[in-house]
Amino acid sequence: MNISALQKERAKYQPKLPKSLRGAVKLTEGAKTESVADQKEIAELFPNTYGMPLITFKEGDKDSSKKPVNVGVILSGGQAPGGHNVISGIFDGIKKINPKSKLYGFLGGPGGLVDHKYMELTAEIIDEYRNTGGFDIIGSGRTKLEEEWQFDKGLEMARDLNLNALVIIGGDDSNTNACVLAEYYLQKKAGLQVIGCPKTIDGDLKNEMIEASFGFDTATKVYSELIGNIQRDANSAKKYWHFIKLMGRSASHISLECALKTQPNITLISEEVAEKQQTLGDIVDYMTCIVAQRAEDGKNFGVALIPEGLIEFIPEMKILISELNDLLAEGTETEKEFKMLKKIHRINWVASQLTKESAKVLKSLPQGIATQLTLDRDPHGNVQVSLIDTEKLLGEMVTEKLAAMKKAEKFAGKFSTQYHFFGYEGRCAAPSNFDADYCYSLGYTTSVLVSEGKTGYMASVRNLTAPAEKWIAGGVPITMMMNMERRQGHMKPVIQKALVELDGAPFKYFVSKRGEWALETSYVYPGPIQYFGPTEVCDQPTETLKFERA
Ligand code: FBP
Numbered sequence: 192m193n194i195s196a197l198q199k200e201r202a203k204y205q206p207k208l209p210k211s212l213r214g215a216v217k218l219t220e221g222a223k224t225e226s227v228a229d230q231k232e233i234a235e236l237f238p239n240t241y242g243m244p245l246i247t248f249k250e251g252d253k254d255s256s257k258k259p260v261n262v263g264v265i266l267s268g269g270q271a272p273g274g275h276n277v278i279s280g281i282f283d284g285i286k287k288i289n290p291k292s293k294l295y296g297f298l299g300g301p302g303g304l305v306d307h308k309y310m311e312l313t314a315e316i317i318d319e320y321r322n323t324g325g326f327d328i329i330g331s332g333r334t335k336l337e338e339e340w341q342f343d344k345g346l347e348m349a350r351d352l353n354l355n356a357l358v359i360i361g362g363d364d365s366n367t368n369a370c371v372l373a374e375y376y377l378q379k380k381a382g383l384q385v386i387g388c389p390k391t392i393d394g395d396l397k398n399e400m401i402e403a404s405f406g407f408d409t410a411t412k413v414y415s416e417l418i419g420n421i422q423r424d425a426n427s428a429k430k431y432w433h434f435i436k437l438m439g440r441s442a443s444h445i446s447l448e449c450a451l452k453t454q455p456n457i458t459l460i461s462e463e464v465a466e467k468q469q470t471l472g473d474i475v476d477y478m479t480c481i482v483a484q485r486a487e488d489g490k491n492f493g494v495a496l497i498p499e500g501l502i503e504f505i506p507e508m509k510i511l512i513s514e515l516n517d518l519l520a521e522g523t524e525t526e527k528e529f530k531m532l533k534k535i536h537r538i539n540w541v542a543s544q545l546t547k548e549s550a551k552v553l554k555s556l557p558q559g560i561a562t563q564l565t566l567d568r569d570p571h572g573n574v575q576v577s578l579i580d581t582e583k584l585l586g587e588m589v590t591e592k593l594a595a596m597k598k599a600e601k602f603a604g605k606f607s608t609q610y611h612f613f614g615y616e617g618r619c620a621a622p623s624n625f626d627a628d629y630c631y632s633l634g635y636t637t638s639v640l641v642s643e644g645k646t647g648y649m650a651s652v653r654n655l656t657a658p659a660e661k662w663i664a665g666g667v668p669i670t671m672m673m674n675m676e677r678r679q680g681h682m683k684p685v686i687q688k689a690l691v692e693l694d695g696a697p698f699k700y701f702v703s704k705r706g707e708w709a710l711e712t713s714y715v716y717p718g719p720i721q722y723f724g725p726t727e728v729c730d731q732p733t734e735t736l737k738f739e740r741a
Contacts, residue, residue: 273630295311357386435494450603471556479593
């Protein structure tokens with residue numbers, strides 16, 4: 192393998208572990224737990240895994256000899272920096288428990304378990320991937336483990352490999368499925384444990400016990416570096432407004448964190464848009480107003496951050512998208528009729544089939560975006576919101592509004608846009624020290640939960656703003672994070688997604704500052720992630736975490 196000089200040095204980095212995991216580990220169990228909501232329904236659906244206690248690790252007295260454990264690991268969903276360190280943490284953890292323990296990786300995500308595609312992860316392989324970004328050690332995928340035939344295929348595989356446990360590294364949906372799997376194997380008395388690990392750059396898998404999902408720290412540091420560079424460019428050339436869309440399929444944590452780090456002129460937060468029931472027009476007015484005010488001051492430049500999921504949080508757009516999903520659902524008569532039409536007639540035809548309100552919204556959109564909404568559908572027939580160029584939509588609408596203001600002599604400035612979408616740039620970055628340490632600790636925690644025979648738990652490492660040695664490791668019953676939600680027409684038990692809290696400290700601070708950031712040019716340029724150097728530079732957690740835990 193060809194590796195860079197940095198990667199060579201980085202391979203030598205020994206991730207820090209909490210004190211409780213450095214020697215012998217003692218388990219302490221707390222009181223019985225309850226789910227966050229819908230306790231009765233969740234208890235009925237998970238009779239074997241509901242109500243289990245919280246587990247905390249403490250420093251033990253001495254290591255006793257333990258039986259080897261065989262573990263199968265799965266990477267699920269989008270890449271997030273640090274996944275390789277979770278795997279190396281599991282590997283080192285189970286080898287410390289007993290050198291005869293074995294680790295297998297399922298290839299290409301959860302589908303690898305069902306299709307029986309796997310590889311044994313040896314010390315030689317693991318060493319190549321320590322402290323590196325990406326999920327390429329075994330690959331990832333988005334197959335959902337939801338059906339009994341899949342669970343049975345998994346069990347067959349586990350029996351062949353003599354596995355004690357499966358570890359699912361994923362987001363809220365994958366961890367929900369990990370719990371369903373744990374419950375199923377307990378009901379079947381299959382003797383196969385299932386442990387989850389909290390992953391997603393989106394940062395929306397978090398709660399009282401899971402302070403952060405891994406990858407959020409590194410990804411937001413990468414995006415903030417890029418935003419900072421663009422801000423410096425904007426402030427140098429003074430001729431462009433940069434509209435930057437940032438990943439985060441649903442929640443706006445990434446946008447908020449990047450705003451706290453870089454202080455751009457405009458940051459939209461989807462959760463606020465939904466709460467205030469803002470229309471697309473309201474958002475465009477807000478942005479235009481800032482552009483115009485800056486122009487009055489001679490500043491014909493700026494930077495705006497736009498969360499990827501915004502479109503679905505705008506109430507009128509949400510209704511429009513849902514009507515389009517019904518109208519253009521695969522195999523329906525209306526879809527067939529739509530496909531027969533010549534392209535130039537399609538938008539008018541679609542508008543004629545919608546409610547009056549939605550037709551008006553569709554017609555108010557720039558032609559290109561309206562077409563995107565009718566064309567780009569996922570395999571379930573839904574509009575793929577991540578493919579909609581929200582940054583261009585807003586840029587074009589602001590341009591139109593400013594042109595009208597210019598005609599009415601209410602705007603004398605200049606407005607020229609550049610568009611960007613940052614997402615994939617950050618998902619496979621080499622993990623920051625924080626993510627390298629956090630992920631390795633999560634992996635190590637997982638190995639202890641497995642060796643102690645636990646199932647239906649998610650690995651938890653808390654107290655994350657303290658130095659790593661003071662982090663608190665343990666396990667949280669996954670049922671504790673669940674509530675019932677409507678999914679594809681049915682009520683289902685799912686882990687509650689954490690959206691940006693409008694009464695939370697990070698958002699409140701942002702609100703107290705955004706007026707000033709809008710008009711003054713108070714950009715911060717964070718620069719690239721530093722891996723070697725003083726702790727104040729290299730080991731800082733996210734601003735979000737610092738505010739939340741202050
Ligand atoms: P996960 O929720 O699986 O961690 O993925 C998050 C994410 O990076 C989103 O921010 C983004 O919308 C999506 O994945 C993109 O998915 P894909 O990699 O399939 O294009």
